[in-house]
Amino acid sequence: MRTEGDTWDIVSSVGMTALFVAAIRAVESKQPDALVHDEFAALFVAASGDPTTNQLIDNPQLWADSPLGTEFMGLRSKFFDNLFLAAAEAGVRQAVIVAAGLDARAYRLDWPQGMVVYEIDQPKVLEFKRQVLADAGAAPKADRREVAVDLRENWPAALIEEGFDPAVPTVWSAEGLLGYLPGAAQDALFARIDQLSAPGSSLACDVFDTDLDYQQIADFQAEQLRDLPFGKIDFVDLVYTDDRSDPAEWLTNQGWTTTSARPEELAERYDRPLTAALQPMAQMFNNMRYLSAAKPA
Numbered sequence: 001m002r003t004e005g006d007t008w009d010i011v012s013s014v015g016m017t018a019l020f021v022a023a024i025r026a027v028e029s030k031q032p033d034a035l036v037h038d039e040f041a042a043l044f045v046a047a048s049g050d051p052t053t054n055q056l057i058d059n060p061q062l063w064a065d066s067p068l069g070t071e072f073m074g075l076r077s078k079f080f081d082n083l084f085l086a087a088a089e090a091g092v093r094q095a096v097i098v099a100a101g102l103d104a105r106a107y108r109l110d111w112p113q114g115m116v117v118y119e120i121d122q123p124k125v126l127e128f129k130r131q132v133l134a135d136a137g138a139a140p141k142a143d144r145r146e147v148a149v150d151l152r153e154n155w156p157a158a159l160i161e162e163g164f165d166p167a168v169p170t171v172w173s174a175e176g177l178l179g180y181l182p183g184a185a186q187d188a189l190f191a192r193i194d195q196l197s198a199p200g201s202s203l204a205c206d207v208f209d210t211d212l213d214y215q216q217i218a219d220f221q222a223e224q225l226r227d228l229p230f231g232k233i234d235f236v237d238l239v240y241t242d243d244r245s246d247p248a249e250w251l252t253n254q255g256w257t258t259t260s261a262r263p264e265e266l267a268e269r270y271d272r273p274l275t276a277a278l279q280p281m282a283q284m285f286n287n288m289r290y291l292s293a294a295k296p297a
């Protein structure tokens, strides 16, 4: 159950979801047609000592052959990778990875000279990440700056304190985040991003439909995914389902241009078919939208 101001580390509550998606990224990285190659994902899982996610790494086919497959993580990773690469190509030199978790893009992508990448997440999550990467001797390929703050608090102040410049265009990602925020915090997130975004900024996020039947998803998890190790993760207990604005609509009203893609559109775009077995999760995955938005220069 979530509470106001709750905190976590990498093996508890919402922190565990970051470890979990890192494990799936590690599994996807091993697929023959992988859409992401994240060499750091498995390191995080190993360092966490968490038995559930390590079980996934040790038996990658367990997840790859499951009704979920790993392509959703491949599609999602590539979608956000492309956002950053396109912005960098267009000359943007400031990136903010909101709710960075174990996202290793600062180490993984070929950033241009002068790129500054801010990573926002809770302190213990960033601390774990920093330690693992330092132990591995990994060096970021950009000027990486940690912003250890809760997104329900005044995160813009913390971001600016680390050197963020609202006067230059920024590329923002909020990947795998929105459901974990209360409605008011999600609405505030977009309002603040809008305020901090100079013309020429861009943004991407993944958005689940607000009328998702989480009980149905929990039942599906219990019935059809019972062979998959989910460990202590109960997504239904971690997400907020209260009212919130539709991000695409809200951003459009603020003058951003927006486009949304369904997973099947990304599958076609990146030539990685969705497995037929994904269908039972249609309500959750097919109703999801990958939103891209740009603030006209």
Ligand SMILES: C[S@@+](CC[C@H](N)C(=O)[O-])C[C@H]1O[C@@H](n2cnc3c(N)ncnc32)[C@H](O)[C@@H]1O
Pocket (backbone or CB within 6 Å): 014, 015, 017, 018, 021, 022, 098, 099, 100, 101, 102, 103, 120, 121, 122, 125, 149, 150, 151, 152, 174, 175, 176, 177, 180, 181
């Ligand atoms: C599912 S993970 C996604 C991590 C990363 N974006 C990725 O896709 O690999 C969700 C992340 O959101 C972060 N998060 C959720 N609510 C937050 C909050 N209120 N403040 C800071 N971080 C938060 C968690 O700590 C976690 O790292």
